[in-house]
Amino acid sequence: MKTIHTLIICTGLLSGTAMADTVNFDSLKTGAAPPGWTATQTGSGSAKWAIEKDESAPSKPNVLKQSGQATFPVCIKDDTSLKDGFVEVKFKPISGKEDQAGGVIWRTKDSNNYYIARANALEGNVVLYKTVNGKRSPLDIVGRKGGYGVKETVASGQWHTLRVEFAGNKFKLTFDGKHLFDVEDTTFTEGGKVGVWTKADSVTLFDDFSYGLK
16 A cells, blocks of 8 residues: 555656646756757857856856857757647746847747747837747737837846746746746647747856646
């Protein structure tokens, strides 16, 4: 009877692990892109993704840093396939003259096709887009036609949390624990990979990347 009880507990733990996963980058070698991720970009330029030590990391010691320049640097976790669920990351915009942005991507087919939600410290807003064949376009917020995301203070040099929950054609965006808006779209309906994103010359740190079922 004791053996059966132990097996049930183990099975429950395994199920919980399969429901969600968090990557904090702390056990990875510094100075290179994380293994098992596609560190690349959408468009032109040269993204630079690397694991680095950072004393401000929410989970010390390591973070994932993007310090190159490209149209849209993206880093995609290769072994993921998620249709409905959530993706969340803690990010810290450091610098950038053109942009200071951090974002998450989901239902990613490749580096040119995915959904993306991002927060921008220079613009002071949070926007949800789709990128189709390398072309990015903003999506309308439920209950409002047109416009460009929502205004929101995104402090540079501070850690923030960006989360998107997605099911079918419905997406719910939360920033620093506050539900900002919902979006509905049917461009990408199948499961895909998840990852992180920046723009242009943004130097951005990422930590505690989480994804899975809600």
